[in-house]
Structures are given as structure tokens and as C-alpha cells.
Amino acid sequence: MRLARVVIGLVLLVGGLYVIIGEHFAGTSADATINARLYVVRAPIEGRVTLAVKSIGARVSPGEHVAEVTDERFDTARLLELERDRDNQRIELKRLAGQRDVLSQSRTGFDAQSTDYQRGRIRQIEARLAETKATQDAAAARLREADAEFKRANELSTRGVQTVAGLGKARATFDVAQQELESAQQRVNYFETELTSARAGVFIGESYNDAPFSTQRIRELDQRLAELQVDEEQVKARITQFDRQIDAEHLRVNRLTSATLNARVPGLIWDVLVDDGEHTRRGQDLLKLVDCNSLIITAGVSESLYDSLSIGAAVQFRLFGDERIFNGTVTRLGGSGGASLYANLAVGPSPQHLQRFDVTVTVPDLAQQPDLGCAVGRTGRVVFSSGPIARLRRFLTLYGF
Template identity: 40%
Template sequence: MRLTRLFIGLALILVSVWVIVGEQMGGASANAMVNARLTTLRAPLAGRITMPDLAFGATVREGEELASVVDFSVDRIRLDDLVLEWQHAQGERDRLIDVMTETRQMMESLSVRAARFERGKIRQVEVRLRHARARLAMLEERAATPSARLASLEPEILLDGMASRLRRDTAPVAAPAAPVPQTPVDLALAIELAREQVGVLEAAIASARDGVFLADGYNDSPYAGQRLYELQTRYDALEAEHRGQLRAVRDLAARVTQERLSVNRRAEAPLAANVSGQLWEVLAGDGEQVERGQDVLRLLDCDHVLVTASVSESVYNGLRQGDAAKFRMSGSGEVFDATVERLAGAGAATIYRNLAVAPGQKHLERYDVAVSVPGLARSEAGACPVGRTGRVFFEGRPLDRLRGLL
């Protein structure tokens, strides 16, 4: 019985020693800290900053406007020149419209005058044609009488006509005599002359109805018609010039819009959050004059948290990037799966320049390891538990199964 108790006690002592040694000798970090990257918002231009009252640690969303910078001395000379040129082009466009309107009114007035002249000329030719046809009908009616003759012709007229023809035939070639009007001497000649006059007038009235006036043997187009043609040619040229001016106005308007946008970008620029996280540091206050590229705000990137830890040299040399690990957060007992992401070694102070939590002196005396812990975003500690501490374990320990049950 005593021997049994001795063996049981010895076994309990051995198990206890194994647990204590296994817990202490397992690969683990001395300390660990939940960390995250910092991002800096810089002034895109020189000017005065406008910023609302922002509380440290305030939650910000990606794309949220946090401040703005206004430059009251931005160069607007180019914009003013383009606006002046655009206004001049608009004035020229309006002038062309006025000239086109006046020309169109003159064309309408001349068109009315030309139409009146055309109607009057046609009526005149119709009257002459009507009388010419009446004379022809009278002559043809007299010609139908067997004893019809031109009794009104005197013998002296016949003799004078014969003498005139004789003098014309015997005159020298170098000095031709003046032409003597051919006077009809019989009824047939009078009828032929009347028919010729009727034909000429019929052709004249047909041409007049087509807009060509040949009543007097030449194209006597009225002044109104000629002026109307000139104005029509000028109006066509004005229309082409007006279309070109409209294109110039549109092009200048587009250039003015682009330059105005450029001036607005140079005159005022917003500062928007480029990550979702927390406001970590304010480096410039409301109403302060800042230079281009000057740091204004620092934000904590809560979408990419990691855990930084320090380990001994023996543990460090046994680690490889991508190895599995466990992170246990202090105070809550939560254990999260982790993966080794970076092995920075001893004295890794420079890699913390863009991280929220800087390492202590004892941390830098050991070997730096960074692990990713995806489960932290869904933990009870919140979406951004930066600053929380714990320990990282890289090897299994005797009480891991018991911890899993708890």
C-alpha cells in the first residue's frame, strides 16, 4: 500500500515537472503587442487649412473628408484671359446674328419689290401682246378681202422710197448712206411684220414668267433682283462665318471649363481619409498656414492589424516565414490562430517608424517577429484593438488541449 502511494506521488511529481518545464520551455514570445500601420495625410497645396474639431481616436471611414486646404493667392491670369477671349467670341457671334437678321430683312423687302416688278412687267407685255394680236387679226381679216390694198400709201411716198433706194445703190462704198426705215408697202408685208411682233412678245412673256425680262430685246432684270442675288450670296457667307464662330465659342467654353476646374484644384483641395480606422494624430490646426507636402493628419489603418513580438535567439532561429503560431490576448484569455509574416531580428527600430506602437528598449534587445492574426477583427476586443498585449506561442504546450476545452 505504501509502495503504491509512493509510485502515485512520484508520478504526480513527474507530471507536474513535465507540465511546468513544457510550459516554460515551449517556444513563446516574451511579450507581444497588437499593432497597425499609420498613414499620413499631407497638404496637396500650400494655403490655409480648414479643419473641424476632431477627437483623438475618432473612427473615420475611407473617403471621408477630414479637412481642406485653401490657397487664396492662386494664379488666375490664364483663366481671366480665356474668359475674355470667350466673351469676345460671343460678342462676334451676336454681331453676326444681327448682321444676318438685317440682311434677311433687306432680302425680304427686295424680294417683295422684285415680285411687284415682275408682275407689272408681265402685265405690260400681256397688254402689248393682246394689242399686237388684235392688229394681226385685223390685217389678216383685210387680207381675206380680194380688193384689199394699202390705200393710205401716197405715190410720193413710193417715189421717195424708190429714190432712196437708188441713192443707196449708187452711193460710194466708203460712205454708206443712213438706213431708211422699211415701211410696209403692201398688206402682206404688214401682216408679216405684225406676226413677227406677236412672236417676239410671246417669247418675251414666256421669259418674263421664268424671271428673265426680254421685252426690250435684252435682259432688263430689275435692280431689286440683282441686289437680292448679291444679298443672298452675302447671307450664305455670313451663315458659314456664323457656324465657324459657334464652333469657336464652344471650344473656348470647353477650355474655360477645364481651366476653371484646374484653378479650383489649385485653389482648394480636400483631405480625405485613405483608410478606414481611427484618427491617431493631428499635426496642424484649424486656420494654420501649411506648405505643400506638409504632414497634417495621421490615421490608424484598422483594416490591417498585426501583432509584433520579441523572442529569444534560440526561438528566433527556429522560425520560418509562414509558420503557424498562436496569439493569446492578456486579460481575456482568447487564443487566435496566427501566421509568421516577418522576421526582423535584433535592433529592428526602423521598421516601427510607420507603426502605431513603438517598441521598448527591452524589446529591441531581443529578436523581433511580426505575425498576422485575422481573427482579431472578429474578437471581443473590438475591430481595432491596437495597443492590447499578449503572448505569441510557436510550439505546442502540454496544457493546450485543456485550454481548448476552456
């Protein structure tokens, strides 16, 4: 019985020494910290800042409103000038439209006057034409009478009854009647031509132009209305151009007078660098956010262990006070004095860490754990080569213990 106790004690002693010595010589880090990149929210414009999230450690989602910067002293003189010029062009457009309406009304009056003149002139020509045709018919009747008288005189003269003087008088009467008929025919042709032209809107005569005063005024007004139409189109084009410039200026003013800042990544408020209501400069840092999508493990190792590592090497990570073990991969070998590597990280290196060699490890499974999704700052240990405890834990896990 005593011998059995001695054997069991020796076995436990050897096992304990094996575990202690094995763990001591296993490739583990001296320290390891869950870290993440910092996302800095800066003021895009100068102005007064209003913080929507003020507590450090608050969780934010992508697109969530975190701050707003307002500049109430921004110079809007250019915008006011453009709006004033556009208003002047609108006033000019109204003036042109009013002038066009007045001229259109005048043209309507002259058009009615021209129509009345044309109708009166046509009736006048038709009356003269009718009178001339009556004169023509009378001349034709006189010509027939003179012709009959001339023939009788000629017959009597042949018989010797009519004297030469009587025959000459009959001839003269016939010639005069023939000339009167020809003259009447010419006047009929003239009035018919004048009537045809008058119906077409062209008035011919000896003492007036081819168009009456009203028609001439209509032509002048049509030309002026066409010019006003061109002026209106130009003013409308300028108003459209001013509208585009004003819209662009509004966008510029809105960008420079007010800026709404939203979180671009899911994370935590790591630090608040300004007070609510403080006047900030353009480009000034306002907030620091931890990017929870960029969790990494920063660890410090000895030089001998560092020389045996390589990019892509598989490792294990375990938090202090937590039995869970997570698989990871070496993604960066920072070497000694890696203080510059922590400029954009949430947790900086300790003086002891800077005396060691820096190694960066990614552990994708951390983001899948509800309690570790953004556990920046928690510490643990990275195992680069398995020790006795790790082998024992894998054995128990493999066989379901």
C-alpha cells in the first residue's frame, strides 16, 4: 500500500514537472492584446460642432449620425448676387412679355383696320368698274349708230346725193365713237386689274403705295414682335443658366455651411476630442472610433521565438480567464521597436512590449462571438507551438470529454 502511494506520488510529480517545463518551453507570447484600427472623424468645414454621441464606449452602426458641424458665418455674397441677377432677368422677361402683349393688341387693331380698308377699296373699285362698263356700253352703242350713219352717208355720196362735207362729218363722228369705245375698254381692263390686285391685298394707284398705312404698320409690328420673341428666348436662356449656377452655389453653400458626419464602420466611440458646442477648425479631429471589423491580436515574443515564425503560420489564442481557444494566423512580423505600427491602432504598446518583438495575428472567429465582437483591450496569450496542456485539451476534445 505504501509502495503504491509512492509510485502514484512519483507519477504525479513527474507529470507536474513535465507540464511546467513543457509549458515553459512552449512557444507562447509574453503578452497579447485584442486590438483594432482607429477611424478618426474629422471636421470637413469650420464651425460649431454638435455631438450626437457623447459617451465613450457607445456602440455605433454604419451610417449612424455621430456629429454635425455648422458654420453660421459663411459668406453667401456670391449666392445673393446670382439670385439678384436672376430676379433682374425675370423682371426683364415680364417687361418684354408686357411689351409683346401691347404690340399684339395694336397689331390686332391694325389688322381689323386693314381688312376694313381692303373691303372698302374693293367695293370702290367694283363701283368704278361698273360705271366704266356702263360707259363702255354707251360708247359701243354710239359706235354702232355712227357706223350706221357713216354707211348711209357713204351710200348717198356714191349716188351723188350726199355732199363730201356730210360724208366727212359722218366719218369723223364714227372715228370719235370708235376712240371712245377703245378708251372705255382700256379703263375697264385697268379697273379689273386693280380689282384683282386689291383682292390679293395689293393696292395699285397713282397717288398711294401698294399697301395702306395699316398694312405697313402690321409689317412693322410683326418685325418688332419677332425681335421681342428673340429677346425673350435669350432672357429665358440666361434665367436657365442662372438657375443652374444658383443650384450649384446652393450645393456649395450647403457643403460649406453644414456638414452631417456619419459613422462609416461599425464600432465603438473610443475617444471624444472636442466638447459639444465647441468651435472647430477645418480638418480638426472630433471623434475616434474603433473599427470592430478590423480586430487583430498584437503580441510580443522573444527573439528566439520570433526567428522561428513566418507569415501565414497557424497559432492559437486564449483570453485570460476564458477557457475558449481560437485559431489564428500570423499576418505581420513587426520586429523590434514597432511603436510606429500602433499609430492607427486603439491600444498602444507598453514599454515592456517594445522591448520584445512585435507579431500581429488575425483571429476571424472572435468577431463571431457576441461577447468578443469588439472586445478591444482584453488580453490573453498566443500559443505558437503546442504545449502539454494544449495537447491534453485537444485529446479530451477529440474523445468527447
